[in-house]
Amino acid sequence: MSKVQDSKRYEHTLSVAYTASNLAACYGENIEYALIAGMLHDCAKCLPEEKLLSICEKQHMRISGEEYKKPSLLHAKAGSYLAEKKYNITNRDILNAIHNHTTGRPGMSLLEKIIFVADYMEPGRRQAPRLEQIRRTAFVDLDKAVLMILEDTLKYLQDSGSVIEKTTQETYQYYKGHAEP
Numbered sequence: 642m643s644k645v646q647d648s649k650r651y652e653h654t655l656s657v658a659y660t661a662s663n664l665a666a667c668y669g670e671n672i673e674y675a676l677i678a679g680m681l682h683d684c685a686k687c688l689p690e691e692k693l694l695s696i697c698e699k700q701h702m703r704i705s706g707e708e709y710k711k712p713s714l715l716h717a718k719a720g721s722y723l724a725e726k727k728y729n730i731t732n733r734d735i736l737n738a739i740h741n742h743t744t745g746r747p748g749m750s751l752l753e754k755i756i757f758v759a760d761y762m763e764p765g766r767r768q769a770p771r772l773e774q775i776r777r778t779a780f781v782d783l784d785k786a787v788l789m790i791l792e793d794t795l796k797y798l799q800d801s802g803s804v805i806e807k808t809t810q811e812t813y814q815y816y817k818g819h820a821e822p
């Protein structure tokens with residue numbers, strides 16, 4: 642990854658991999674899968690937007706209006722494609738964890754939730770509100786941590802007037818109905 646990412650992104654990548662491996666140990670997920678998914682989750686993050694669009698168009702992936710407005714959202718889908726074709730990952734769960742790491746999806750697998758949460762709370766993250774609380778919650782109630790992250794992400798996106806991907810909204814509604822109160 643250090644060859645395709647700038648140094649800040651590479652540091653984030655290592656932190657996500659380590660955080661994901663700890664969550665995997667906590668919840669009985671395969672630690673190696675968590676490390677691999679963490680290492681690869683942002684493998685397309687440093688590609689230019691035109692490249693992300695061309696990869697997704699070439700593969701006939703569905704691109705939403707929001708993704709056309711904000712092509713950087715496609716780094717997750719394009720990353721999943723590269724993980725399969727360039728880095729030879731065949732495990733569907735790992736590929737899905739990469740594919741869904743930015744918006745989440747309703748009914749995520751354990752590995753998908755681990756990557757989604759690790760990406761948000763890795764120790765290098767400093768900006769988000771409630772980080773300390775989310776970090777503690779993640780090791781006690783993973784679904785609750787997913788919900789808190791979606792709440793804060795949606796609030797941040799609304800406040801900053803960003804386009805909101807339908808999947809992010811749907812994932813929030815799903816975990817609002819599923820996380821323990």
Ligand code: DGI
Pocket residue numbers: 653683686711714717742743744760794798803804805806807809810
């Ligand atoms: O790639 P990273 O920066 O490590 O993390 P990420 O893949 O979760 O991307 C983070 C950004 O994605 C963060 O600023 C929130 C944003 N995001 C998540 N869902 C949506 C979104 N941005 C928009 N515009 N719309 C969404 O639905």
Ligand code: FE
Pocket residue numbers: 682683686716717742743
């Ligand atoms: Fe990302």
Ligand code: FE
Pocket residue numbers: 653657682683760
């Ligand atoms: Fe990331």
